[in-house]
Amino acid sequence: MRLSAFALTAALALSASTGLASPTCKDRNGDTARCGAAAAMPLGWSPPAGMLADRQAPGPPAPSQAELISVIVLIAAFISLIALMPDFDGGGAGDWGAQEDDEPRD
Numbered sequence: 001m002r003l004s005a006f007a008l009t010a011a012l013a014l015s016a017s018t019g020l021a022s023p024t025c026k027d028r029n030g031d032t033a034r035c036g037a038a039a040a041m042p043l044g045w046s047p048p049a050g051m052l053a054d055r056q057a058p059g060p061p062a063p064s065q066a067e068l069i070s071v072i073v074l075i076a077a078f079i080s081l082i083a084l085m086p087d088f089d090g091g092g093a094g095d096w097g098a099q100e101d102d103e104p105r106d
Helices: 002-015 048-053 064-082
Strands: 023-024 032-033
Touching: none
Parallel strands: none
Antiparallel strands: 023 032
């Protein structure tokens, strides 16, 4: 059953037509625009490499070694605090404190 479902899915995926999408154009800033719009450039036009390099934002700076060590120590301290917590499953009668409707224990 699984093999026939896989074969049917593969056949449908391979037979799908990719020619239904219309081409996209770019505007003067290099953003995608609908072809035929007032600001659209001709089909196949792309902005110059210098313009693209100017528009790309620089990534965040790499963390320093001291920052990496402090993050590792912080995570290790958090995990060790969790490991030091007492066992508590909440199933026993003595696990919970007294509540309003509890009967007094003898």
